[in-house]
Amino acid sequence: MAKIIQAAMPVMGFGVHNYLALVDNSGNVVRELHGVARDGNGNLASWTTTGTLFATNSVSWNTFSTDAKHELASGTMTQMSQLFSAGEACATSITEKAVTYGVLAGGNSYNSNSAFISMAACMGLDTKVADMPGYEPGVDKHVLTQSEINAIRDLFRFDLPVPTWPEPSSGNAAPIADTSVTLVGVSDVHAAATC
Structure with missing residues (x-):
């Protein structure tokens, strides 16, 4: 089965950079989404430590084979590609916002983990705590508003529960609690319950 994987790599000796990977039936990485x-x-x-946040599928550090991983969803390659496309649409929206990048995502800034959590939300995926030591700043701070994420879900026709969290300006976003993914008209897409 094809899968969407949450991967995590160490950063600067103390932090964790989370990203999403689309993996084919043979275990090969097809695309990655990074902030x-x-x-x-x-x-x-x-x-x-500073700049503008950019979310993209055009970056890879080629570390997937050694990074910590959690399976978030599995299904046919067509299903997983459709689901991953919602994350790519989210990446475009994040980049278009041109928000301030801050390595610790403090104040009005966001970081790669903020992009990661928002892209996962656009796909309706429940993320995990990285399976490695380190600080994960930004994993609780969505870049997009709830209505922006819901619009992307609607665009890709997902039949998902509507998550709730504070708007990004508060800086106190809560992770999305839903653990199931269903594409309209598709019955065998599911989020993995185990890592």
């Missing part, structure tokens, strides 16, 4: 920073010139800045 990264852009510097003042619009260039990707892989490990920086």
